Amino acid sequence: MQSQDLRQTCGIIVRMNTHDASQLPVFDPTGDESGLVIYRASRLEALLAPLRDLLAATAAQDPLQPQTVLAAHPGMKQWLTGALARQMGAQGIVANLQVLLPSSWIGKLALDQLGEHAVSLPRWQRQHLRWSLDQWLGDAAQIQGLDDPRIATFLDPQLPEGERARRRYQLADRLAGLYSRYLVYRPDWLQAWAGGQHRYATAGQGDSQWAATESRLLAPLWQHAVKHLGSHRAQLLAKLEQRLQSQSLAPQPALHVFGLSHLAPAELAILRAYARHGLVALYLPDPCRDYWGVLEAGDASLWRQQEDSLIAAAEGGDWWRPARHELLARWGRLGQHFFSSLLEGEVREDVRHWQDDETPATANRLTRLQQSIRHLDESLLCPSDDLASEQQDVSLRIHLAHTPQRELEILRDAMLDARARGIEPGQMLVMAPDMQRYLPLLPALFGEPGNPNERLPYHSADVSMSATHPLYGAFLRLLGLPGSRLEVTEVLDILAIPEVARRFGLDDSALERLTEILAQSRVAWSLDARHRASFAVPACAEHGFAWAMDRMIAGYLGSDAGGDAITAWQLPDGTEMLPLAHLDASDAAALGALDALLQQVQKMLSLSDSSLPTSEWVQYFQALCEALLCVDTRDGAAEDAWQALRQVIAGLRNEPAVAGLDPVLHFRVAVDWLKAALQAVPERQPFLLGGVTFSGMVPQRAIPFRFIAVLGLNEGEFPRSSEDGGLDLMRRLRRRGDRDLRQDDRYLFLETLMSARSQLHLSYLGEAVKDGTPRNPAAPLAELMAVLEQADGACSAAMKNAAPWRVKHPLQPFDRRYFDGSDVRLFSYQAAFAGLHQKPAEMAQAQMQAKNPPEDTLALSAFNAYWRDPAKQLLAGRIRLSLEALEDDRLSGEEPGDDALSWQDSIAQRLLFEEVLADPAWRGDVMPDWLRLDGRLPVGQLGIEAWYQERELILYLAGCLRDQGVLADNLQKQRLVIDLDVPLETGSLRISGQVRDLLQHPSGGWQLLTFLRPVQDDKGEWKDQKLRFDKRCRIFIDYLVTRLSLPQEVPLYCTLTWAQQDKWIASLHQADALYRSGELPRERLEARLAWLVEAWLAAPAHPRRYFPRTSWAAWEAMQKDGGDGVLIAKAIANAWDGFGGGERDYSPGYTRLLAGDETFAPGTPAFTELCDFTRALAAQLEYFMEPEA
Known part of the structure; x- marks a missing residue:
């Protein structure tokens, strides 16, 4: 197939000049322009030149006829449009180009070729199919053959109505998801089931459970669905393929497919059939220079047969085949199956980009790794014998952090360092398996999103709808109220939401006053006694909101009395009530807002066990929004979010309406649907908006960036796993070419590694915060680390022991090691922390500056605060690093439950x-x-x-x-x-x-x-x-x-x-x-x-010399037996980190934050400084602290 004669017969001439970046086949306008052509390159951007030139070569004579390019995914679609425009140069333009996703193109092609057959498809989409399934499962006895006993157990009629309704909907949604996959990957099963063959997939299988799943659940339910819903996507694709196989079809325009790493068998068959009538050019990112559809040498068809046998023998488990490169064998299965399947049919031309043959003379760690994969040669990964140079190599590092916040702090410094080396924010990508964990932390560490004035301007992509505007989070908080304890802090948090506060006209002073009133009322949790009883505790009114509101209203009505001298009221029913003191007319608005919110909570609670048609639920939730939320009409983003929220709520009615239904739903199902809709990622979300991009793993896959970071590569979180409840036959009966989530993630990791051009930053939570217990990385990262260790070992024992690519970070961002230059891999761009670790000469200068502060007045309260709690006063009082969110709330969601009052509550x-x-x-x-x-x-x-x-x-x-x-x-x-x-x-x-x-x-x-x-x-x-x-x-x-x-x-x-x-x-x-x-x-x-x-003024320069409990323990030990050093060290250790927790672990964590990893071990500078200062402090109290005899 690669011979020159064959190329000429097909009308294609391959330019073999290695200096031609595209190696583009040239088309004879009078020749045959059909067939499947493949272009491969390990660098995605290298495929742009072939695409550009082939678009020009296959352009229609009619300038108004658009050319079609299929992009692998939405992120690739946006990147490709911009990258192709840049490829055209300053004078070039990209016009009349139709960039589609494969599914959209197939749908359009089906409509063009089959006409009316595409009309019924929406009812088979998962979001619509689940409502039909939910209705049928509600009366499962009416479906012939649907008698799986697990269904009867799962939907036990003895369950509470809300729980049963929720389970039925969850089951319907899961089944709809399975059928959606089968439409793509198992059309033969569906055809057999629709024809009454209920033991088709598991025929010959010995497992009775899987056979029952097929014959008593999946098959009869599908047969019922086909009977009621008509033709589906799999049937449509089969008809479309049959139509395209027809010899009578007119020549079709050239089709360009860019960036694919996988295609379902039915969709690949459509492309092959289309290629009979028009050119189909595939531009594929391929990590290997050589053909690796078969990693081992040998016959490809024999390899495919062996692979099929291994899959069958694994019975749904994993299988293993040794290969020439460890990482490709572990990560590359998805791509390996795809590239293997491409050559099962006729391919007109298969061209590899010339650049993949190059081997750089000198290479950093990232390049060596990529080259070893590209050439299927692990020996290329071996480092140089220069340990200092390897430690300075920033191209590939794996960072061990303690918390997600530390991951982001480490990342920020790495990105600032990369920018200093010429990598602009727009060339940086940050991904994570669970980006939602990091999004709330971004503003505090990176500033306002989209602000070009930030040091690292950024935006977020592939994020849930709820994360794109605070309004959605506010609505989610409201939806969660019926299931909550309704703690006082929760109610205050809701009233403080800007949209809620705006609805009630509450400003900061009103919210502060309301906080004082609630603290005075001593409300803790629950709406009333009945609500409290729903949590299986005694039904008493005290400490609930109804009880507190009665006290507030009574205090407001009797406010003329004034002062604390308010007497108890005797109510007609014999109960007593103590009105709240110090309320007056200025408190009316705050009390009214609280009452209005509680009234809506009461109404929601009354509906929380009800079932209504979706149309009525939509009316209720929209009325709830009107009653409690109000956006700023001058804020365009807020107005857009408000309209989008109303559309989401309306979707609860519109989605089942596509299936011709207005189902009666339980409140819990309606709320679950709304939560899922708001927490889903919108289909149309912009990518690559400029600056650093933060996103999930999938949307940016295979797109090249100079700097790529992947956070949260923790064991159990990546690769992701799917839950099917034991219902998915595909997990047991696998086939070559199936798309498995775990293998998909492994290949995604490979694509990420190959997409980094200058620097790859990988991190995971490597140690527990509390005790430093090691934690494992995600399996693909662990496999990468093992290969890097093996390469280091091949270099030298010293290199293996040093592991220069592995960076273990301290717990705190201001740790001394970030500033003392002891490890070139540890550095910080946070100047505020540098002063804590200045050199002696600089320290003296800092002390002199500290003795002459810009302010000439010292507040007595701040002065006393330092000697009482030095860590908090230094961090929160001086550099405004607050842990207020971790401190014990002034308002507690717990009622008094001890027989002793706290000193603060003591009367x-x-x-x-x-x-x-x-x-x-x-x-x-x-x-x-x-x-x-x-x-x-x-x-x-x-x-x-x-x-x-x-x-x-x-x-x-x-x-x-x-x-x-x-x-x-x-x-x-x-x-x-x-x-x-x-x-x-x-x-x-x-x-x-x-x-x-x-x-x-x-x-x-x-x-x-x-x-x-x-x-x-x-x-x-x-x-x-x-x-x-x-x-x-x-x-x-x-x-x-x-x-x-x-x-x-x-x-x-x-x-x-x-x-x-x-x-x-x-x-x-x-x-x-x-x-x-x-x-x-x-x-x-x-x-x-x-x-x-x-001493107070110099404290920032000596942050760890005074901790009250530990310093006192040292002083006591100094008075015993002549101040023996061993006794002093033991006393310090016990007070600092003794059994059951020492001063280091005091809540909320200021001391640990300030001290970092310091242990005050004997002989260290910190131990000496603490002891010296303790003696000096005691000496200043010599008149007032006589040593005990």
């Missing part, structure tokens, strides 16, 4: 100063109404026990305070305004703020009150807490700023809510007496305060 302080200290006889026999009815306590006996616990605590604290001079006649707490100038080495700094909880002391002067909650031991006795550094520093700072702000002669005492006589507090009082007598100069106190201020 001890209020009762102490309102009742107990003023009344020595107080015993708490009667619980106050404001406590009994305001929701602070658990319901029932737990609430009573919590009161008893709190009462004991109050009595203990009262005794402690009375012993220290807090008496009935001095209970009025005062505040002292602080405006203090603190002299520093390089100037001065002003501290401003307030010191609260000052009380007059019985002997004169003031006492500074500090509340510390004691703990109970196993015997129920109260024990005072340890005064670690966090508490001591706060007391010390408040004492210093108060002492320096008061007149020198006024005494100042420190009063704590505990019973012990603390030496440190006593020394504090002694120092105060010395100060008042003049023996302790003011400058000494100012120097102590200045030292703490300077």
Whole structure:
């Protein structure tokens, strides 16, 4: 077939000049222009020149007649149009070119050749067929032969109506999906089933379960469908092929097919038949230079027979054939079957691009890998013996990260580095098996999508409809309400959605006020007692929204009373209610919005167990949107999203209408359909909009980019697997050429590897965040890593051990290793983190700058916050890196459920100063109404026990305070305004703020009150807490700023809510007496305060030298046995990462984030710095912290 004589007979002359990029057969206008011609190249863009030239050679004489090009997929279609235009050059144009997908072209051809036969096809499409199947499964007994017992079990009449309806729809959808595949890959089965042969596919099979699936489910149901729906796609394709095989058909225009890697047998047969009457040119991306439809040497027909035997013997499992290249054998089956099938029929010409014969003199890692596949020679992958050069090679790296966010942070630095090397964002592609996981993180790390001013402008493609505009997410939140616990945070989140807030006229201040009201009301979850009971818990009203709304309305109506002195209401039914305090007319809008939302939730709950026709559901959901959502009419994107949402809702009616149905659906089925519609990827979604493209794996397959990244290559997530519930006969009875999802993904991975032109960035979650446990990569990535390791081993043992392509990343983006140059593969473009790891000379300069901050005022609250929680103050307070979303919510979706109140919820302080200290006889026999009815306590006996616990605590604290001079006649707490100038080495700094909880002391002067909650031991006795550094520093700072702000002669005492006589507090009082007598100069106190201020200012340059619990443990160990280093190290280790969790693991994670992988191992700089600072801090408290004997 490749002979020169045959080429001339066919009217084709192949240009054999190796300098001609296209090697294009030249057509004689008077000759035969039919037949199948194949062009192959391992680089997709190399196929553009043949396409360009052949389009010119086969152009019709009529300039108005369009030429047809078939593109493999929508992404390829968009890329091809632009790439072909660039191929034409500055003076060329691409005009009158019709670029279609293969299925669209076949449909158009069928309509042209068969006319009326294409009319009934829509009813066989999956989205329409499932509604017919759903109707028939609802009355399965009426379908002859449909008696699979699994159907009766799955659709058990004893199930709740909603669950049964949902199962029936899910089964119908799955069966529709199977039949859709069979229409393409098993038309012979369908023909046999329609003719009554119900044991056709499994004839001769010994497995009775599969035989029953065919004969008692799939075959009779299909026969019933054909009887009611008429002709289908498989019949249409058979008729079309028969029509095209006719000798009487007129010559057809040339057809160009670009970028295919697979074609179903029936569709390939259509192309072959068309090629009898017109030229069909296939432009195929082929990873190998040589023919590899048969990887082993030998006869092709014999290979196909052996492959068929292996498939049959595997009985639905996988099979293995050794080959000349490990990766092609594991990844290439889909393409191997396709290229093998192409040559089963007549091929007029098969041309390989000359460029695939080239072998570059020097090659980076990516090029070596591609060349080894292209030449079927694994030895080409062997690296050079220069380890430094291999580590610097960025062309192919596999990155191990801890979290999806870290994957994106690592990717961002790699992309910025690539841009610095001349790769523009438009030449970058980022893919992932599950891109939906990464989409919410993109704005925080890459900025606003579509903004050309970002360092890496980007857009997202192949994303679900719900991810394209917040309006869809808002509607999905509403759909989920009937099945939710209706927690208070969830309701607030919904009201804060811009479209919902706009509907009710809520601004930020109104939402903030509503948050305060809900916090005060102590609502937790549930609409009312009945809703609560649906979750199998007692049906009590407390802590539900109905209970809270009653309190709010009562408080609003009785707002004239004002203050906290609101008394309980006795209702006619004998129940009691405590109105909510501090409500007035300004709260009406916020309360009205909350009530309106709850009314809609109530209505949705009442409908949640109902069944209605789809037309009525459409009316309800559209009315729900009108009631709760309102878009900004000035925002074009929002208006488009609003119209699209209405169209999606209308689709619930329109989709079954194609099948002539208006089915009665249960609420759960209607909601499931709407959710699936919004979470699906729209058919018409733009690709390649400029900038970096983020997309799923499939839409961009085989398209070349200079930089390609694939994230989330985790075990179990890629290759993807399909679930069929044991119904898919194709999984058991496979054939050569079938499209299997797992093999499709493997070939997709191969195409991705071959499509990267300059850099391939692969990443997966390689370690667990909590304990660093290794995690496995996806199987194709693991196979690639094994081949790379083998190549390294062939080079040298040192290269194998180094694995320069494998990059294990630290947990935190500001880890020291990104900045110290110890590993060229670890780098960062985040300048904000670089200051944490400056060299000594730079550190000194940073400290000097820190001592002269641009602001000359220090807030007392921020000052105290650092000594209490240094990691949070540095990250959230200084560089605005917040973990607020991980912190315990101010509003909790959990009602009180413990017999002890938290210190924040404790009413001890209020009762102490309102009742107990003023009344020595107080015993708490009667619980106050404001406590009994305001929701602070658990319901029932737990609430009573919590009161008893709190009462004991109050009595203990009262005794402690009375012993220290807090008496009935001095209970009025005062505040002292602080405006203090603190002299520093390089100037001065002003501290401003307030010191609260000052009380007059019985002997004169003031006492500074500090509340510390004691703990109970196993015997129920109260024990005072340890005064670690966090508490001591706060007391010390408040004492210093108060002492320096008061007149020198006024005494100042420190009063704590505990019973012990603390030496440190006593020394504090002694120092105060010395100060008042003049023996302790003011400058000494100012120097102590200045030292703490300077430490605060220098903290960003020394972020890991102070952690309160760990530093205190170190200090305690320093006081024992002469400060033995082993004991100090052990104490630090136990406090930092002890059994059950240490300070490093404090929620929400600021400490771990700041410390990174630091363990404070003995001898490390971090260990030394922490110990040195601990000693220095203790020295500054020498008057107030005497070492224990």
